[in-house]
Amino acid sequence: SIAAHLRDHANKIYIGSALAPSHFTDAQYSTIAAEEFNSLTPENEMKWANVEPSKGKYNYGPAEKLVEFAQQYDMIVRGHTLIWHQEVPDWVSVLSGDDLHEVMIDHITTLVTHFKGSIYAWDVLNEILDEDGSFRKTIWYNNFQTQYIADAFEAAAAADPDAKLYINDYSTEYSNNKSEALYNLVKELKSQGVPIHGVGFQTHSSVGKVPSDFASTLKKFTALGVEVAITELDIRLNGQSEDAQTEAFVEVVKDCVSVSGCVGVTFWEFIDKYSWISEETPCPWDSNYQAKPAVAAIEAVLE
Numbered sequence: 678s679i680a681a682h683l684r685d686h687a688n689k690i691y692i693g694s695a696l697a698p699s700h701f702t703d704a705q706y707s708t709i710a711a712e713e714f715n716s717l718t719p720e721n722e723m724k725w726a727n728v729e730p731s732k733g734k735y736n737y738g739p740a741e742k743l744v745e746f747a748q749q750y751d752m753i754v755r756g757h758t759l760i761w762h763q764e765v766p767d768w769v770s771v772l773s774g775d776d777l778h779e780v781m782i783d784h785i786t787t788l789v790t791h792f793k794g795s796i797y798a799w800d801v802l803n804e805i806l807d808e809d810g811s812f813r814k815t816i817w818y819n820n821f822q823t824q825y826i827a828d829a830f831e832a833a834a835a836a837d838p839d840a841k842l843y844i845n846d847y848s849t850e851y852s853n854n855k856s857e858a859l860y861n862l863v864k865e866l867k868s869q870g871v872p873i874h875g876v877g878f879q880t881h882s883s884v885g886k887v888p889s890d891f892a893s894t895l896k897k898f899t900a901l902g903v904e905v906a907i908t909e910l911d912i913r914l915n916g917q918s919e920d921a922q923t924e925a926f927v928e929v930v931k932d933c934v935s936v937s938g939c940v941g942v943t944f945w946e947f948i949d950k951y952s953w954i955s956e957e958t959p960c961p962w963d964s965n966y967q968a969k970p971a972v973a974a975i976e977a978v979l980e
C-alpha cells in the first residue's frame with residue numbers, strides 16, 4: 678500500500694511533534710498526531726511548575742495522558758524538561774544552597790523514576806547558555822555555578838540508566854558564540870565522564886534564517902560522541918512565500934537525515950492553530966487542519 682503519512686516514511690530518523698493533551702478533545706488534532714508522528718514531546722506537562730506545583734505533590738495526570746497516547750499509537754516520548762530557568766515553581770524559587778540542591782536532585786530522581794521505561798530521551802537541561810556564550814544567570818547557576826550540570830545528569834542517569842540524556846538549546850544551529858560554548862561544554866562534560874548522550878537543537882527558525890552549514894554543525898557535535906536531534910522545529914514565514922517555507926523545512930530535515938547520529942526531527946506543535954507563535958504560520962499544518970506542501974516535500978526527503 679502507498680504510505681500516506683510522515684511516520685510511514687520515517688525509517689532513518691523519527692519524526693515527532695510537541696503535543697498538549699488539552700487539545701485531545703479536538704478529534705482532528707489527535708487523529709493527525711496519531712497518524713503522522715512516531716515521537717512526541719509533552720509541550721508543557723512535564724515542566725517543574727506543572728508537574729510538581731508544590732513540594733512532593735506531583736500532578737502526573739496530563740503527562741501520563743501523553744505517555745498513554747504514545748503507547749497506544751506506538752510513538753516514542755522525549756521528556757521535556759527537568760531543569761530550566763522558566764516554570765520554576767514559587768516554592769522552589771525561594772530556596773538556595775543545600776536546600777535548593779536537595780530539591781533539584783529529588784525532583785529529577787522522582788520524575789525520571791516515575792516515567793522510567795516510557796521515556797526515550799530526557800531534556801535534562803534546557804537553555805542554560807546566553808547569546809554571548811556565557812552561562813545564563815539562572816537560579817541554578819547563581820547558586821551552584823556549573824557544578825549542578827554534572828549533578829543533574831548523574832541524578833537522571835541513576836534514575837533511568839536507559840534514557841538518553843540531553844542538553845537542549847536554541848540559536849545553536851548557527852556558527853555563533855552560543856553554539857561554540859555549547860560545543861565546548863559538551864566536550865568538557867564528555868571528557869569528565871558525565872552521562873550526557875545527546876544535544877537538542879530547538880531550531881525555532883524563520884524563512885531565510887536556516888544556516889547553510891547546519892549539517893556540518895550537527896556533524897561536529899556528533900564527533901564528540903553524542904547523538905543530536907532537531908527538538909522544537911518551527912519556521913516563521915518572515916514575510917516570505919509558502920514555497921520558501923517549504924524549502925526551509927526541507928533543508929532542516931535534509932540536514933538531519935544527512936548526518937548519521939542525527940536521530941530525529943520534532944515540530945513544536947505541528948499545526949498553526951496551536952503554535953506558541955500566534956502569527957507567521959510557523960507549522961507544517963495550517964489552522965484548518967490541512968497539510969501544507971511542506972509535508973509531502975518532507976516525506977520525499979525522508980525516503
Ligand code: G3I
Binds near residue numbers: 720721724763803
Ligand atoms: O494553561 C494555562 C491556562 O490555564 C491559562 O488560562 C493561561 C493564561 O496565561 O495560561 C496557560 O498556560 C500557558 C501554557 O503555555 C499553556 O498554553 C502559559 O501561560 C504559557 O507560559 C505556556 O507557554 C509555554 C512556554 O514554553 C513556557 O512554558 C508554551 O506553551 C510552550 O510552547 C513553550 O515551549 C518552549 C519550550 O518548552 C522550550 N523552548 C522554547 C519553547 C517556546 O517558548
